[in-house]
Amino acid sequence: xxxLLLDKTKQLITIPRSVQPEVSVVxxxxxxxxxxxxxxxxxxxxxxxxxxxxxxIVADNGSSDGSQQIAAASGARVIHVERRGYGxxxxxxxxxxxxxxxxxxxxDDSYDFTQIPVFVEELxxxxxxxxxxxxxxxIQPNAMPTLHRYLGNPGLTWLGRLFFRCxxxxxxxxxxxxxKKAYERMELRATGMEFATEMVVKATLLGMRISEVPTTxxxxxxxxxxHLRTWRDGWRTLRFFLLYSPRWLFLYPGFLLMLLGTxxxxxxxxxxxxxxxxxxxAHTLLYAAVAVLLGFQAIAFATFSKLFAISxxxxxxxxxxxxxxxxxTLEVGLGIGFLLLAVGSAGSVFAVHTWxxxxxxxxxxxxxxxxxxxxxxxxxxxxxxxxxxxxLSLLGMGRK
Numbered sequence: 001x002x003x004l005l006l007d008k009t010k011q012l013i014t015i016p017r018s019v020q021p022e023v024s025v026v027x028x029x030x031x032x033x034x035x036x037x038x039x040x041x042x043x044x045x046x047x048x049x050x051x052x053x054x055x056x057i058v059a060d061n062g063s064s065d066g067s068q069q070i071a072a073a074s075g076a077r078v079i080h081v082e083r084r085g086y087g088x089x090x091x092x093x094x095x096x097x098x099x100x101x102x103x104x105x106x107x108d109d110s111y112d113f114t115q116i117p118v119f120v121e122e123l124x125x126x127x128x129x130x131x132x133x134x135x136x137x138x139i140q141p142n143a144m145p146t147l148h149r150y151l152g153n154p155g156l157t158w159l160g161r162l163f164f165r166c167x168x169x170x171x172x173x174x175x176x177x178x179x180k181k182a183y184e185r186m187e188l189r190a191t192g193m194e195f196a197t198e199m200v201v202k203a204t205l206l207g208m209r210i211s212e213v214p215t216t217x218x219x220x221x222x223x224x225x226x227h228l229r230t231w232r233d234g235w236r237t238l239r240f241f242l243l244y245s246p247r248w249l250f251l252y253p254g255f256l257l258m259l260l261g262t263x264x265x266x267x268x269x270x271x272x273x274x275x276x277x278x279x280x281x282a283h284t285l286l287y288a289a290v291a292v293l294l295g296f297q298a299i300a301f302a303t304f305s306k307l308f309a310i311s312x313x314x315x316x317x318x319x320x321x322x323x324x325x326x327x328x329t330l331e332v333g334l335g336i337g338f339l340l341l342a343v344g345s346a347g348s349v350f351a352v353h354t355w356x357x358x359x360x361x362x363x364x365x366x367x368x369x370x371x372x373x374x375x376x377x378x379x380x381x382x383x384x385x386x387x388x389x390x391x392l393s394l395l396g397m398g399r400k
Contacts, residue, residue: 023047023054023120024099024180027076027107028089033065035109035221040074042113050117058107059093061085071107087188087195094183102183105175108220110143118213119177128182128208131168131200132175137214144217147230148172156237160197163245166204168212171197175215182208187313193233194240201244205316244315246305254298261291269370282369289377296381300388307395325396333389340382347375 025043029036040056047054058071059079072078081092094102101123105111111132122130139149157171174196186202188195203210220226242249264280265288267273272281309315351371355363 021053021055021099023052023101023103023116024094024097025054025056025113025116026090026093026097026102026104027056027058028061028086028093028104029058029063029067029071029107030061030089031063031065031067031224032107032222033063033067033070034223036067036071036076036107037074038109038221039105039107039111039113040071040076043116044075046114046116050120052117052120054116055097055099057093057097059089061089067107083191085191085195086193087198088191090195091188091191094180097180099180101177101179103175103177106220108222108226110218110220111175112216112218115175115213115215118215119175122211122213123177123179125211126209127211128179129199129203129210130177131170131210131212132173132215133168133170133212134173134215134217135170136212137216139217140219143219145230152230152234156197156234156241159238159241160200163241163248164201164204166200167210168200170212171200173215178203189314190240192236193228194236197237197240198244201240244309246302246309250298250302250305254295254302257291257295257298259295261288261293261295264288265292265374269374271370272366282366282373285370285373289373292377293380296384300384303388303392304395307392311395325392330389330393333392334386337382337385337389340378340385342382344375344378344380344382347371347378351375 027036027039027043032039036058040058043054043056046052056076057079058067058076059081060068060071061081061084068078068080077096079093079096081089083092090104094104101120103116103119105113115132115137119130119132134144144153153170153172157166157168160166160168160171176196176199178199182203185206185208186199188198188202190198200210265285268280268282268285268288272279274280303321306315306318306321310317310321351368354368354371
């Protein structure tokens with residue numbers, strides 16, 4: 001079977017099917033001279049045993065132990081990736097892959113490349129991404145640190161399911177398969193360990209067909225320490241989750257602050273409230289107003305972040321956001337802003353009038369602040385609403 005490609009002169013040329021394998025196995029490599037030959041040999045033997053037309057690509061990230069020569073001698077195609085990082089190495093290897101399906105796995109002999117046919121079978125069924133699950137397949141003794149196995153991996157996987165509804169029970173599993181077309185559609189950006197996490201999140205947000213298969217994990221065969229750093233890489237994953245989810249980073253905390261501040265403010269507007277032996281007065285009302293203000297800013301940041309992420313291709317378009325912008329225009333935002341300014345100005349005039357009645361002398365602050373604080377809050381929210389409306393319209397110009 002042959003396919004058609006364009007050469008440098010824009011002329012159609014034919015390339016034999018053997019040059020375009022069905023499956024490309026991509027292994028990131030950084031000083032894996034002790035194990036890379038074993039991994040490559042297992043993958044190639046699996047191709048032969050299962051009748052899969054495949055190739056093995058070792059994406060070398062600057063090894064200094066001769067991993068490149070060892071991999072090439074074992075039958076792999078070695079790709080040199082200058083930019084350091086787990087994700088960067090995989091990006092370089094996948095970019096050079098010629099297969100319709102990609103199976104990625106570490107070259108430290110911890111993953112079992114004889115399981116490649118399981119991933120390929122799921123891809124042939126029409127799935128876009130096939131994730132491995134080590135908790136289903138089995139984790140051998142000493143293959144995964146106790147902290148990772150019982151806290152880090154389950155905890156971050158749970159957050160991934162909560163934030164993005166990712167259908168994964170093992171978010172960190174490094175052996176997975178996907179179609180080249182799906183990979184190109186995801187437009188992954190992370191060059192570090194977050195690469196694998198970003199893939200699952202992006203595939204979920206884009207509505208791709210995702211399946212999960214059991215895979216095993218064995219102790220790696222190298223004598224040096226692993227590249228993974230528990231706390232650093234755990235924080236980087238959490239940071240990625242927050243940056244990719246404006247809802248959980250800004251929107252939900254903002255709504256909570258506004259709700260709490262509004263409830264407390266309404267209760268204290270009529271006068272002091274005593275709970276047990278504690279009396280809440282105007283000072284608490286001031287903090288309630290601050291909570292409302294911070295909540296509004298957080299909600300505004302959520303909207304700004306979502307629009308920016310969509311415009312940069314970090315997040316897919318959101319139909320609900322598009323619908324909201326059709327109804328909430330610049331003019332609507334300006335109207336709300338000027339209304340808040342009018343309310344705040346009226347309250348401020350009343351407060352000055354009250355001060356004038358007292359001949360601009362001493363005031364009952366417990367009473368006066370119940371007018372001054374809401375008025376100042378309304379003035380501030382009005383100005384911020386006007387500015388936010390103009391900024392959102394500016395962000396929306398590129399979308400239109």
